[in-house]
Amino acid sequence: MSETFSGSFTQQESIPEDAIEAALAVLRSGRLHRYNVAECEAGETALLEQEFAVQIGAKYCLAVASGGYALATSLRAVGVKTGDKVLTNAFTLAPVPGSIASVGAEPVFVEVTEDLTIDLDDLAAKADQAKVLMLSHMRGHLCDMDRLMEVCDAAGIIVIEDCAHTMGASWNGVQSGRHGAVGCYSCQTYKHVNSGEGGLLITDDEEIAARAIMMSGSYMLYGRHLAAPGPEVFERVKYETPNISGRMDNLRAAILRPQLSDLETQVQRWNDRYREVENGLRGTPGLTVVERPAQEVYVGSSIQFLLMDWSEEAVREAVRRCAARGVELKWFGTAEPVAFTSRYDSWRYAETPRLPQSDRILAGIIDMRVPLTFSVEDCAQIARIIRAEVSAVYQSA
Numbered sequence: 304m305s306e307t308f309s310g311s312f313t314q315q316e317s318i319p320e321d322a323i324e325a326a327l328a329v330l331r332s333g334r335l336h337r338y339n340v341a342e343c344e345a346g347e348t349a350l351l352e353q354e355f356a357v358q359i360g361a362k363y364c365l366a367v368a369s370g371g372y373a374l375a376t377s378l379r380a381v382g383v384k385t386g387d388k389v390l391t392n393a394f395t396l397a398p399v400p401g402s403i404a405s406v407g408a409e410p411v412f413v414e415v416t417e418d419l420t421i422d423l424d425d426l427a428a429k430a431d432q433a434k435v436l437m438l439s440h441m442r443g444h445l446c447d448m449d450r451l452m453e454v455c456d457a458a459g460i461i462v463i464e465d466c467a468h469t470m471g472a473s474w475n476g477v478q479s480g481r482h483g484a485v486g487c488y489s490c491q492t493y494k495h496v497n498s499g500e501g502g503l504l505i506t507d508d509e510e511i512a513a514r515a516i517m518m519s520g521s522y523m524l525y526g527r528h529l530a531a532p533g534p535e536v537f538e539r540v541k542y543e544t545p546n547i548s549g550r551m552d553n554l555r556a557a558i559l560r561p562q563l564s565d566l567e568t569q570v571q572r573w574n575d576r577y578r579e580v581e582n583g584l585r586g587t588p589g590l591t592v593v594e595r596p597a598q599e600v601y602v603g604s605s606i607q608f609l610l611m612d613w614s615e616e617a618v619r620e621a622v623r624r625c626a627a628r629g630v631e632l633k634w635f636g637t638a639e640p641v642a643f644t645s646r647y648d649s650w651r652y653a654e655t656p657r658l659p660q661s662d663r664i665l666a667g668i669i670d671m672r673v674p675l676t677f678s679v680e681d682c683a684q685i686a687r688i689i690r691a692e693v694s695a696v697y698q699s700a
């Protein structure tokens with residue numbers, strides 16, 4: 304009898320008890336709107352911003368309604384206008400090119416490497432095409448950030464980091480989100496902290512911070528922010544910055560604060576699970592493990608491997624056989640977009656030439672979530688199942 308896995312790949316952990324208590328206190332107060340605070344009360348949202356800014360080492364922080372909202376707000380705050388071009392990864396998730404389209408700009412896709420990071424040679428070759436790079440650390444893979452910043456600084460390119468999968472990660476000792484001008488995070492259920500929906504934006508640039516705060520819908524209440532620049536900066540931007548409401552509320556902020564203080568522990572737990580799967584997969588015939596560079600501290604909330612140059616039928620067969628044994632894999636390369644699949648040519652509002660290198664890699668990327676509700680033993684079992692099924696398909700092909 305072959306073993307079958309019975310866990311759910313989409314079941315996250317419950318919200319910690321102290322976060323539930325904090326949420327109940329907000330509900331009992333009735334003051335859910337971030338600017339609805341009692342006298343001498345800072346409010347959960349302002350406190351969340353202050354704490355996250357300290358945690359990440361940024362001067363300013365703004366909490367917003369979603370990660371995608373943080374991305375679009377960053378683009379507007381750095382001055383991207385209708386018709387501008389914005390460089391971005393060919394391998395990313397739909398909200399990234401979507402944020403570019405939402406401000407009327409056009410994505411210029413940069414190829415992906417076999418390490419699943421942005422191709423820095425292709426980026427250098429395209430550096431004269433745009434003034435902004437929306438860099439997506441897709442699935443938590445960090446490129447050589449030192450070299451990336453050299454390329455972008457030399458070309459005068461402003462970097463916005465999409466850290467939806469890298470909250471808690473770092474490159475060469477510098478936290479993800481701290482290399483570029485702006486870092487954006489998502490607090491959606493499937494990311495590293497869970498408030499259902501939500502986003503965070505950090506920056507050291509006072510004007511970017513003031514514009515983002517004005518845009519998020521602060522009316523003229525920016526004085527209630529604890530991780531914001533001084534009123535003189537708002538004086539310079541407040542009449543020219545449109546309100547595009549997308550605030551976070553005190554209920555979500557209350558749920559997030561205890562989770563953020565637990566982040567480091569959670570990262571360790573994710574990585575214990577990730578390494579168990581990775582070690583179990585290493586050496587499987589036909590399967591390439593994505594090796595992680597020594598400079599990278601990653602958060603293993605999902606794992607990817609490559610079935611390079613496999614036929615479409617063989618990939619489908621491997622995914623089908625794993626699913627029959629309870630292991631849910633996503634093939635990012637499928638031609639028709641399904642759920643979270645991530646092919647640049649599915650985003651037809653952004654006409655783009657073919658990217659042959661990315662086509663080859665995307666055709667082989669398999670993705671699997673690693674929720675913390677799995678035990679390390681679960682992860683060992685999952686790896687055994689994938690190893691057996693992938694080997695069987697590879698050897699019969």
Ligand SMILES: *Cc1c(COP(=O)(O)O)cnc(C)c1O
Pocket residue numbers: 369370371372395396398399439440441442465467468489490491500501502
């Ligand atoms: C989830 C995600 C986002 C956006 O986050 P939302 O909070 O869902 O808007 C951005 N980029 C990537 C790579 C993501 O996975």
